[in-house]
Amino acid sequence: MKLFTHSLTALLIAGSLYGATAQAEELTVMTSGGFTAAYKGLAPLYAKSSGNTLNTVLGPSMGKAQEAIPNRLERGEHADVVIMVGYALDELIKQGKVDASSRVELADSRIGMVVKAGEKKPAINTDAELKQVLLSAKSVAYSDSASGVYIQNELFKKLGVQAQLAPKSKMIERIPVASVVAKGDYEIGFQQVAELLPIPGITFVGKIPEDVQSVTRYAAGIPKNADHPAEAKKLLTYLASPDAQPIVRSTGLDSVPR
Incomplete structure (x- = not known):
């Protein structure tokens, strides 16, 4: 019941903050494991309030696996949002693959x-x-x-x-x-x-x-080849908002000190 109340509150606030778009878009979100549970809890709320559809692609933040987010981007796969370990995201920013100004910190993971x-x-x-x-x-x-x-x-x-x-x-x-x-x-x-x-x-x-302990900071950004950067920015604002934090913390993550 507590999580439902938080979810309903987040949904109402998301709707008031972002509203439904005049034309619904399909956003592709690449997310790595640590933030995935929180994202899965928040994504339906954002989708319902915005009218957009979220196409979720899972993959690790680094490593040799083909599914790893950096390897996907290197192959030319398109994404509107990438959610990953902060220092791995910073490397993509250095490579010019992600817009530095779009970087948003989301949560700490232990x-x-x-x-x-x-x-x-x-x-x-x-x-x-x-x-x-x-x-x-x-x-x-x-x-x-x-x-x-x-x-x-x-x-x-x-x-x-x-x-x-x-x-x-x-x-x-x-x-x-x-x-x-x-x-x-x-x-x-x-x-x-x-x-x-x-x-x-x-x-x-x-x-x-x-x-x-090693505390991993999760962050998100918008790739330079994003098809819907304006809508992607709204999604990132929502994921980092105070109203999203009860769901974030319920998955075992810690909120980023603001």
Whole structure:
């Protein structure tokens, strides 16, 4: 009921702020995993209030996968909005693919850990507890996006377990880390909280300790080849608005300090 009330309020405000367009447009939105759950909650509200249709394309913010947003744009695919990790968006701006003036910050995302549903929920409240869990685990999975890059290159090193984790940890490409944990392919998995929570068959253990946490800022922008830049700007204004924040936070993300 609480989320419904927030959604209804957001819908009413979206309608008053943006109104229905004289001619409905179809906007293509490319979004990466961390903000996807929030986007899926907000997109129908915007579509209903604006009259526009949103064509959603999913893909990671970086990496070698063909579905990755930078690779899609490099192939010449068109998008009206891209939603992705902030520093990956900044790289696209530097390359001249995204309009710098369109950049909007949307939410902060923290890394969490999951185990398969039914398995014991280990304590990871301190660095020492997290280190012990990693050393004891038979297998560890992490994503091929921002959180996984941090875990592989920095977290293991900070905890002094890089050598021990190398033979039993793996970066999972294209699919949610929680899905391979749910199947029992890996004992524990790490990814941004908002990407873990929607997956069935897992138990969310919690966020990793704050002193070894990596906060990922999600941002959005309008590609230079956007077909509907004016309508795209209205969508970004809505996604970053105060009235959208209850839905954003309900998905495991944190609002950007304004």
